[in-house]
Amino acid sequence: MPEFMDIHRGMVGITADALKEAHDADLAIQGEEGVVFKQAWADPDSGFVYCLSEANSADAVQRIHERAGHPFDEIHPVPLTV
Amino acid sequence: MPEFMDIHRGMVGITADALKEAHDADLAIQGEEGVVFKQAWADPDSGFVYCLSEANSADAVQRIHERAGHPFDEIHPVPLTV
Numbered sequence: 001m002p003e004f005m006d007i008h009r010g011m012v013g014i015t016a017d018a019l020k021e022a023h024d025a026d027l028a029i030q031g032e033e034g035v036v037f038k039q040a041w042a043d044p045d046s047g048f049v050y051c052l053s054e055a056n057s058a059d060a061v062q063r064i065h066e067r068a069g070h071p072f073d074e075i076h077p078v079p080l081t082v
Numbered sequence: 083m084p085e086f087m088d089i090h091r092g093m094v095g096i097t098a099d100a101l102k103e104a105h106d107a108d109l110a111i112q113g114e115e116g117v118v119f120k121q122a123w124a125d126p127d128s129g130f131v132y133c134l135s136e137a138n139s140a141d142a143v144q145r146i147h148e149r150a151g152h153p154f155d156e157i158h159p160v161p162l163t164v
Contacts, residue, residue, distance in 0.1 A: 016164075042164075043158040043162075078132065081122065082101050
């Protein structure tokens, strides 16, 4: 299944607990769109959050993120990895 | 050691071989700045490349990336992960 990396901006001040809560909200409903969220990384100072997932489409990722309350600002498929 | 995620833009058309070559060029000299490059993800269509590393500073990451011929466009520490 294709991998995607998406970016959320504006999450300034995010805490470890808030990141886990957001991630858990994704995990709770990801199966409904066939998405598998794999990992997320956050910078409380800049408010940048990166999120790695497997999905059939970027739209499927966005549908889950939107329903969980945190739509991404940008997403790219990442077919190459090293 | 702190983790960082950096972004390279403009690498449109990057191939799997070119990504590996760029990554290997980083690995070959990363020890000189105490950097550990962990993983990279690339999208040939948009030219976006994400690169995850451990380092003492963003500047150390940039010094290696610059010497390897591919300075990042943006970088964020990612102290939180899930």
